[in-house]
Amino acid sequence: HVQLVESGGGSVQAGGSLRLSCVWSGHIASRPTMAWFRQAPGKEREEVACISSTFVTKYTESVAGRFTISRDGAKNALYLQMSGLKPGDTGMYYCASVQNLGRVYASCPADNEFGHWGRGTQVTVSS
Numbered sequence: 001h002v003q004l005v006e007s008g009g010g011s012v013q014a015g016g017s018l019r020l021s022c023v024w025s026g027h028i029a030s031r032p033t034m035a036w037f038r039q040a041p042g043k044e045r046e047e048v049a050c051i052s053s054t055f056v057t058k059y060t061e062s063v064a065g066r067f068t069i070s071r072d073g074a075k076n077a078l079y080l081q082m083s084g085l086k087p088g089d090t091g092m093y094y095c096a097s098v099q100n101l102g103r104v105y106a107s108c109p110a111d112n113e114f115g116h117w118g119r120g121t122q123v124t125v126s127s
Contacts (some may be wrong), residue, residue, distance in 0.1 A: 002026035009121030022078040022095030030073035033105040040091035050108035092120040
């Protein structure tokens, strides 16, 4: 049974920083392909950042240069360092891993390959 638990969300003013963490447990390889998604009220969920098995990263254009995704297999943890936060970054942030945990991804796959999800952590950025 795979479990993902996010933490680190909160309320900050524009320009501030937050670090999200996601700890995983269960039958997951030490270098799983994982991603952070977010969903704002009234909007569809979008992938924010991804890190592949081989440490290739991908960011959505709106966060590139401000957010950094990282993974620590020794701690079973995924992180998202967010800086220069904007009100548009407000939303529920979800940690996800690919459904096929035994597969090595050289690059980040399509969104529909992510099949394990955490419950989310709320990020609110005020202007």
